[in-house]
Amino acid sequence: MSVQNYPRLAIISTHPIQYNAPLFRKLAAEPWLQLKVFYTWSQRRDEDRYDKDFGKEISWDIPLLEGYDYTFVPNHAKHPGNKGFKGIVCPSLIDEIRQWEASHLLVYGWNFQAHLGAMRYFKGRIPVIFRGDSTLLDEQPGIKQTLRRRLLKWVYRKTDYALYVGQANKQYFLAHGLKEKQLYFAPHAIDNQRFLENDAARRQEALDMRRELGIEDEEKLLLFVGKLESKKNPGILIDAGNPARLVFVGKGKLEQELKARAAAQKRIHFMDFQNQSRMPAIYRMADVLCLPSSGPGETWGLAINEAMACGIKCVISDKCGCAPDLGQFPGNQVFRSGSIPDLREKLALALQNSHPDNDAFLKSYAYVKVLEPIKELLLR
Numbered sequence: 001m002s003v004q005n006y007p008r009l010a011i012i013s014t015h016p017i018q019y020n021a022p023l024f025r026k027l028a029a030e031p032w033l034q035l036k037v038f039y040t041w042s043q044r045r046d047e048d049r050y051d052k053d054f055g056k057e058i059s060w061d062i063p064l065l066e067g068y069d070y071t072f073v074p075n076h077a078k079h080p081g082n083k084g085f086k087g088i089v090c091p092s093l094i095d096e097i098r099q100w101e102a103s104h105l106l107v108y109g110w111n112f113q114a115h116l117g118a119m120r121y122f123k124g125r126i127p128v129i130f131r132g133d134s135t136l137l138d139e140q141p142g143i144k145q146t147l148r149r150r151l152l153k154w155v156y157r158k159t160d161y162a163l164y165v166g167q168a169n170k171q172y173f174l175a176h177g178l179k180e181k182q183l184y185f186a187p188h189a190i191d192n193q194r195f196l197e198n199d200a201a202r203r204q205e206a207l208d209m210r211r212e213l214g215i216e217d218e219e220k221l222l223l224f225v226g227k228l229e230s231k232k233n234p235g236i237l238i239d240a241g242n243p244a245r246l247v248f249v250g251k252g253k254l255e256q257e258l259k260a261r262a263a264a265q266k267r268i269h270f271m272d273f274q275n276q277s278r279m280p281a282i283y284r285m286a287d288v289l290c291l292p293s294s295g296p297g298e299t300w301g302l303a304i305n306e307a308m309a310c311g312i313k314c315v316i317s318d319k320c321g322c323a324p325d326l327g328q329f330p331g332n333q334v335f336r337s338g339s340i341p342d343l344r345e346k347l348a349l350a351l352q353n354s355h356p357d358n359d360a361f362l363k364s365y366a367y368v369k370v371l372e373p374i375k376e377l378l379l380r
Helices: 021-029 093-100 113-122 143-156 167-175 192-196 199-212 235-240 255-262 276-284 302-309 340-352 359-364 367-379
Strands: 008-013 034-039 049-051 056-058 070-072 104-108 128-131 161-164 183-185 221-225 245-249 268-271 288-291 313-317 333-335
Touching: 008 093, 008 113, 021 034, 021 367, 034 093, 093 113, 104 113, 104 367, 113 128, 161 167, 161 367, 167 183, 183 367, 192 276, 192 302, 199 276, 221 276, 221 302, 235 245, 235 255, 235 340, 255 268, 276 302, 288 302, 288 340, 302 313, 302 359, 313 340, 333 340
Parallel strands: 008 034, 008 104, 034 070, 104 128, 128 161, 161 183, 221 245, 221 288, 245 268, 288 313, 313 333
Antiparallel strands: 049 056
């Protein structure tokens, strides 16, 4: 295949994301592919973002724009943002993709005017591939659900194929009109190697952080990582009353409430938001990570991937999109969302078990498993 006949994949994404950038680099390194990412919300390379849930400016300390071609498409939204349909309005997006002469389009998320507009325009002109991680976990029967189903069936008629991240996500796509033959498994993955490397040094760093918190080396440690918000339901870990040390890592609207509830309990500790370079050591502090989310909107839970890459066992709420998939790996437990007795039981089981062999996870939930279906679709 000559260079001029290589597939040209245009990717539409809102902004540089720490989980996607390594995948884009790997795609760009493939000799059979030409790739360009069109960012629709972010408007410049060095832009920090105020995260209202974390309550602070976020600037990731790992490279997000190296190793692949990209552009920032002008966003003319009156109130730019990624929380509403009219927060991303890019009149030049379609022309920019046309001028680049894309042969295929991969869209991350449809729920912005610019993204849906591109899907509608390119459907029937070039293959349109969709990537999203929504589930049916939070659906409530009623007129709103019925109307939303109709809307989403119309939306997904604007795509040729969808990359599903797990079983709950697959059921969502099937419920909204996509056929089995249109669906390709491309698991949610992280840069496993970054979390695996320098293990000895990171274990020592983890021990040092434990000691700074006054936690003895032999004490069991239960970890929560993420935004301290109602969706994540972090307070249930205090309610569970497990005797292990409990460390909350993150910030959010519930921070002061949680600290007040934990004030009299010396076993509970709080750490500020930690940037990406520190996370491999943060996870190694723990015996068990718990993601107790109650929703709505916990579409996956990539903290579980990160913890498992570090060899840490996980206790996962059944309201997390990853529960049917990652909950089945040795050492992990799934509990009924909101059930304190079930959470207590599953925490006790996880804390007493030995650390699992995660080789199967590392092989199955890796970027190469995302590359494979994309390559199949682009070279068919």
